[in-house]
Amino acid sequence: MIKILYNVLKTKRKRLLFIGIIMIICILAIGIYRLVYQKGVVSDKKLVTAIHAIDVKKEDIVKNISLVGQTIPKEQVDVAAKYAGRIDSVDAELGQKVTAGQVLIREDSNDAALSVDVNRHAYNQAAADEQTAQAQLDANYNKAKADYDKALATYQRNSQVYAVGGISADDMDAARQQMQDAEAALSAIENQMNAGTASSVLSAQENMAKARSSLTAAQRQENDMTLISSIDGTVGYRQVEAGDMVTVGQKLMSIYDNSSIYVDYQVSEEDLPAFSVGMSLPVNIESLHDTFNGSVIYVSPTIDTTSMTYILRVSLDNANGALKGGMFARAALKSVLRSDVLAVPKAAVLAKNGKNYVFVIKADNTAERREVTVGTAGDDAVEILGGLSGGENIAVDNLSRLRDGLKVDILTDGSDAA
Incomplete structure (x- = not known):
């Protein structure tokens, strides 16, 4: 009885073991099938790339130009001291409107006025010297001319008398010598002339011109002690007060x-x-x-x-x-x-090895890589000079995933291409 029971239990254990092995084999088979099937599905999905596409058409190539700068006044004049000195008065306030010629600042001009006075006297003296030289020259010339004319007349008269034996040869020689001496004196004065002016007079005239220039410079310096506005405008800068000591070139007002x-x-x-x-x-x-x-x-x-x-x-x-x-x-x-030219978005053009390509989407939704010639480029679009025709459909994104013959899934506007 015990032996029979043992055999029955042993047979049942074998059956359970067998059933368990069969179940494990079934589970493994199902897992392997699912794994292989899913890989196939994924592989099939990878063979289809989602893209956005557009039709090629004519449009304007546009570029937006942005400029940045700062405003500049019509005119800006900086008023600076031409000479070092003390400021007597400032006659324009900050923000005040002024007109051309209006006095802005006055410097102490006492020294400049004294210099003008000294140079005026020097000029007057030089002018007097020039007149004296001219008068002296005229007097000397007139005397020499008169002496020559007299000596010449005496010589001519003696020549006639000598011809008839009225005077001696010595008297004739004396008259000739007197005439030649008078002629030499006149020539000496005439030789001083330079373009019609004697050198002594010319020297006096140059001294007078020099004195006139010095006087003009002194007068200009005196005038420059009063600073005026050269334009109509507004005082936008003021850095000076009465009593200030200023240096040459110091900016005082603008x-x-x-x-x-x-x-x-x-x-x-x-x-x-x-x-x-x-x-x-x-x-x-x-x-x-x-x-x-x-x-x-x-x-x-x-x-x-x-x-x-x-x-x-x-x-x-x-x-x-x-x-x-x-x-x-x-x-x-x-x-x-460029106006009304065949154009595509910049994103639709793939540059590689110095050439440009686009992917044309054929009727069977497969991609075809095609070389194109590009022209003028704008902000968003580029001109197509060759390789495409109007109406053809091209991909505008996911270009790096595309290749010849690859299936594509054309997405609607607004959806993302994975």
Whole structure:
């Protein structure tokens, strides 16, 4: 009985073991199947790349040009001391409006006035000396001319008398010698002439001219002690008071004319063709939160070799006086580089090894890599000169994942390409 029970239990254990082995084999088979199937699905999915695509068409190639600069007054004049000295008075206040020719500052001019007086006397003396030299020359010349004329007349008369034996040879020789001496004296005076003026007179005239120049310089120095405004404007800087001692070239005051305001912009060579003298250009002044009408009045004829840019000057209307010098000024211009040309987004062009490619999406939703020739480039688009035709469909993203013959899934606008 016990033996029979043992055999039964042994057989049942074998059956359970067998069933367990079968179950483990089934589970492993199911796992392997699922793993292989999922890999196949993933592999199939990887063969399809999601992209966005557009149709190739004609459009304008546009570039947005942004300029940044600062406002500059129409004129700025710095008033500086031409001579060292003490300030007598300051006749213009900070912020005061002044006109051209208005007195701003007076320096002590006593020494300058004394110098003018001394040089005036020196000039008067030189003028008198010139008159004396001229009068003396005229007197000497007239006397020499009269002596010569008299000696010549005596010689001619004696020659006639000598011819008939009325005088001796010695008398004739004496008359000839007297005439020759008078002629030599006259020639000596005439030889002093230089372009019609005797050297003695010319020297006196040069001394007089020198004295006149010294007088003019002294008078100019006296005048320069009074500093005036050369323009209409507003006192924007004042650093001087009555009684101050100033040095040569010391800046004392500045006058600003804000009736017109300019802005100078630096423009690159590639952007320069978009601008021309006379064109309108709105300028935004950030501090005023306002935009002012501007007009291009100057384009530099040559490039600045330091910054490698061209200077563009824009004039702003400042009739209301709101604009001041040094304000931050922005300007923007949408420049059409090329009109109505075949163009594609920059993102659709793949550059590799010096060549440019796009991926054309064929009717069966497969990609075809095609070499293209590009032209002018704007901010977002680039001109296509060859390799594409209008209406063809091209990929605009995920280019790095594409290759010839690869299936693509064209996404609708707004969805992300994975």
